[in-house]
Amino acid sequence: RPRYLSWDDYFMSVAFLSAQRSKDPNKQVGACIVGKDKLILGVGYNGFPRGCPDNALPWSKKSANDDPLETKYAYVCHAEMNAIMNKNSASVAGGSLFVTMYPCNECAKLVIQAGIKEVVYYEGK
Template sequence: EPGNTGPTEEEKHAPILNVGRKRISKSGNWTLLVYLLLPEDIVLGTLIEHVDYVVLSGVKTITERDINTKRDDYLGWTDYFMATAFLAAKRSKDPCTQVGACIVNEDKKIVGIGYNGMPIGCSDDEFPWSKRKDCNSLDTKYLYVCHAEVNAIMNRNSKDVKNCTIYVGLFPCNECAKVIIQSGIREVVFMSDKHAHKVETIAAKRMFDAVGTKYWQYTPKNHQIVIDFREINWNAMNQMPSPNTSTKQEDDNGRL
């Protein structure tokens, strides 16, 4: 309203915005803006539509970065491999539980990725996804779905997975444990052990213990890793080399 001197949207939400609008870097006519939100905050789309980054509290904030020195906020190996498993899980059609697995060799190379789903050739639209216990077992998913661990092993791009490590969102069941052991995988890194009380999980651990397969629960440094496809253009700079930095220079006579 004319003459209204009430608080602006930004002022009203000032308690929510931990650092508010912040000028991070400037080059030419562009400015990088950041909002740091508390974990429990909702994303205020209309308020931050022109902001380049939204950073969650507890995650290292974007600061002025020296582009001539190594970054120190890159992903560690364990975070990277577990995040890869979780990304693979996004491909699962299972309406209840989406699990991904990532197999890594001794050289820290990914050699297999998989997620839980129907066998190749078995239609995701025709086979059942139900987990109901009060119906015919043939009408539930349990007799058909291939677990992430098995698919990752079958999808391997190496001769074998002997002495490899498998990163998986959920502790393997007894059937997957058999395949893991038979394939020669020597270490299991898992995120959740929510089925620890089930006989399938107890049996899996019993087999792992018997053969010496190491298993341990992953504790993430951060609760989430955000993939933002826009980050590749974070500095809005021309990535092409300038003429005066080319490895080959012309001399005064135009010769290389």
């Protein structure tokens, strides 16, 4: 078949599919970690920590009282972090991360510490 998805398009599609699991009303981000052998090692999306009900913490971007604890930023785990934490038993070192938006500084540090060697992000936003 002459027309089929490239590996990069396939893994980015998995990241976008993972983003659809996010309950964040403002931004849905997904991530997919792939090993050197083109096997998926972990996926993640932005959301509250495991075990926290989605309605127990605020999804707001701003607080009426300027209290940062009344916004989502103190609680939400980013897609990149969740993909690293939700990985299967294989090491992600040397792998690639496909993510639906450019990683923040904190996630970039996690990616480096995990040994991920390549980051592919979607530019269209």
